[in-house]
Amino acid sequence: MDLYEHQGKEIFAHHGISLPPAAVAETPEEARRAAERFGGRAAVKVQVQIGGRGKGGGIVLARSPEEAEEAARGMFERGFGGMAVTRVLVESLVEIASEFYAALTLDRSRGTYIAMVSSKGGVDVEEIARTDPDAIRRVPVDPRIGLKAYQVRYLTGHLPEEARRGTASLLPKLYDVLIASDATLVEVNPMALLRDGSVIPLDAKVTVDDNALSRQPEVAALRSSFPVDPTQARANEKGLQYVKLDGEVGIIGNGAGLVMSTLDVVTQAGGRPANFLDVGGGASAEMMATSLEVVLSDPAVRSVMVNIFGGITRGEVVARGLLDALERVDADMPIVVRLDGTNAEEGRRILKEAANPRIVPASTMLEAADRAVELARISPDGVHG
Amino acid sequence: MSILIDETTRLLVQGITGKEGAFHTLRNRAYGTNVVAGVTPGKGGQDVDGIPVYETVAEAVDATGADTSLIFVPARFAADALYEAAGSGLELLVLVTEGIPVLDMVSAVGYLRGTSSVLLGGNCPGLISPGKANVGIIPGEICMRGSVGLISRSGTLTYQIVHELTQRGIGQSTCVGMGGDPVHGIGFVDALRRFEADPETESVVVIGEIGGSDEEQAAAFISQEMTKPVVAYVAGLSAPAGKRMGHAGAIVTGSSGTARAKVDAFEAAGVRVGRNPTEVAALVAA
Structure with a gap:
């Protein structure tokens, strides 16, 4: 779960990290009043769950409360990166001497955490990693022993003398945030050396491990502040993984890898997937029915491809679920069904006997993709025919 | 031969009395796996269809x-x-459980x-050496004994590809599902090294x-150390680019993580890459 900057910073503050005075604003007027409190000049920062704000116009330096109000209004009206904006952070301006970069994250290939400090900060730290790798010092961190003082000395050793002490005091606190919040990413870009000699985070990117939310109730509660798509919310409630895409061939499959592969074969057949939907393992008839309802709630869908390989999931259960769903859902588009694996023959027999005209059986994954794409072109309203 | 498990494997199941644990234990035993014991705290002394249950792993290992x-x-x-x-010195731990916090792993x-x-694993379907032993939740009936080693990050996609191989009469030495969690046990490189050393495995x-x-990393290992032919598949070529929070992930891996980047890495290493599961089986048959 990706947190908003202000949420990350609130966690930072709990761990004793100094930050510029700031206020969250949910209206342009609130943004103006906050800027007034900070003496008129302030940074207005869009709160979204993606990066790239600096380059994308998501951070505006306002020279007056009116400018802050105007900047916030623009953000609320335009959104950012295709996402709705419901709040901005108005932050008091600080006197920056120089900027650096610090991050703690997972090193998947080593199966451990890694701490990194770059002597060059700013937006293009990935470019720095490519062109000037020596600017970034990294150390693996074993949570069984923690981030040690010698590691901090190494991580800060290439920074200018005046920035070392402040960074050395900040890093252990960022590590505390990582572990105490079950985060998989704590990134500070930029980390600023101020004219008064202190080193503070000007940004906070915190990603919390979804698998740990059950033991992080306070962090999990932040979820309510994020925008939700109603269809997605309904799918998640039923334990389905659903992602809306831009195409016209609805997809239902079991297992993330197989569903991804199904999107690929539909694309290779010349179609465009309308969604990703994983019913998971051991799907019940009820879950199949809900899946179909969710996929068909997208008005762009012209045909559906159901691709089930039964391991724990049983073919006859899938077949009954589909038939049951068709009783409940008003669907007039073709549903191409490909079943294999556990009890697939039984499932195919049930579908054949039901002889529902909307169900189109297919014997292989590729045949199913071809049929679904072909049928999507012959739309019920004739527009796409 | 095969890798990691075979007919001599003596299997213990931790969490044997749970619904899933009991179901798959009995399926593994029905396949021919030698299931010798189970462990569930509080249920020591009971049995699951004749398989003795112990309080601790140490007691189970001592006894069986x-x-x-x-x-x-x-x-x-x-x-x-x-x-x-x-702590009890078991050689291989197959962790099927999903949803384990990263910090714990x-x-x-x-x-x-x-x-x-x-x-x-964790969050993995386990592994099977067809005709010898099945440890986990891979459906044994889709597999066939033979000489192709298989290692996968996915579950059902693995079944799909195994099924396509078996339908063409191509058997498998061992099929390994490593699971999709970011921090896991055996990975591609470890499995490839074992397959390279296994006399029964002819291709992977x-x-x-x-x-x-x-x-x-698998591509780099293959180009440097594998003599056996390798065929690869990467799911997600048409997946939309995910939203990204920060830069740290890209700095650590030096990779964009896209399917295209992975296909390119395999092809640069001389690995043949199938565009879909059917093509993968065709390439293995070729």
């Missing part, structure tokens, strides 16, 4: 000589189950490096997907 553990315990107990199994994987135990199929850099 188990050498491999299959783990079905709930996520919050998973790391403890690993520590307990490693980082600690456990770090700890296991200092022991003789090898971990597969590697099944990857978007995210991380496991495939890029």
Whole structure:
């Protein structure tokens, strides 16, 4: 779960990290009043769950409360990166001497955490990693022993003398945030050396491990502040993984890898997937029915491809679920069904006997993709025919 | 031969009395796996269809000589189950449990490096050496004994590709599902090294997907150390680019994590890449 900057910073503050005075604003007027409190000049920062704000116009330096109000209004009206904006952070301006970069994250290939400090900060730290790798010092961190003082000395050793002490005091606190919040990413870009000699985070990117939310109730509660798509919310409630895409061939499959592969074969057949939907393992008839309802709630869908390989999931259960769903859902588009694996023959027999005209059986994954794409072109309203 | 498990494997199941644990234990036994014991705290002295249940792994190992553990315990107990199994010197730990916090896995994987135990998973379907032993939830009936080794990050996609191989009459030495979690046990490189050394394995199929850099590392290993032919598949070529929070992930891996980048890495290493599961089987047959 990706947190908003202000949420990350609130966690930072709990761990004793100094930050510029700031206020969250949910209206342009609130943004103006906050800027007034900070003496008129302030940074207005869009709160979204993606990066790239600096380059994308998501951070505006306002020279007056009116400018802050105007900047916030623009953000609320335009959104950012295709996402709705419901709040901005108005932050008091600080006197920056120089900027650096610090991050703690997972090193998947080593199966451990890694701490990194770059002597060059700013937006293009990935470019720095490519062109000037020596600017970034990294150390693996074993949570069984923690981030040690010698590691901090190494991580800060290439920074200018005046920035070392402040960074050395900040890093252990960022590590505390990582572990105490079950985060998989704590990134500070930029980390600023101020004219008064202190080193503070000007940004906070915190990603919390979804698998740990059950033991992080306070962090999990932040979820309510994020925008939700109603269809997605309904799918998640039923334990389905659903992602809306831009195409016209609805997809239902079991297992993330197989569903991804199904999107690929539909694309290779010349179609465009309308969604990703994983019913998971051991799907019940009820879950199949809900899946179909969710996929068909997208008005762009012209045909559906159901691709089930039964391991724990049983073919006859899938077949009954589909038939049951068709009783409940008003669907007039073709549903191409490909079943294999556990009890697939039984499932195919049930579908054949039901002889529902909307169900189109297919014997292989590729045949199913071809049929679904072909049928999507012959739309019920004739527009796409 | 085969890798990691065979007809001599003596299997213990941690969490044997749970619904899933009991179901798959009996399926594994019906396949021919030698299931010697189960462990569930509080249920020592009971049995699951004749398989004795013990309070602790240590007691189970003492009594039965188990050498491999299959783990079905709930996520919050998973790391403890690993520590307990490693403490009793079990050689292979197969962790099926999903939803384990990353911090728990980082600690456990770090700890296991200092022991003789090898971990597969978590969040994995397990592994099967067809005709010899099945440890986990892979449906045995779709497999066939033969000489193709298979290692995969996915579950059902693995079944699909195994099914396509079997339908063409191509059997498998061992099929390994490493699971999709970011921090895990045996990975592509470890499995490839074992397949390269296994006399029964003549070629290998590697099944990857978007995210991380496991495939890029596999490609580098293949070009440097593999003599056996390898066919790869990467799911997610048409997946939309995910939203990204920060830069740290890209800096650590040096990879974009896209399916395209992974396919390119495999092809640069001389690995043939199928565009879909059917093409993968065709390439293996070629």
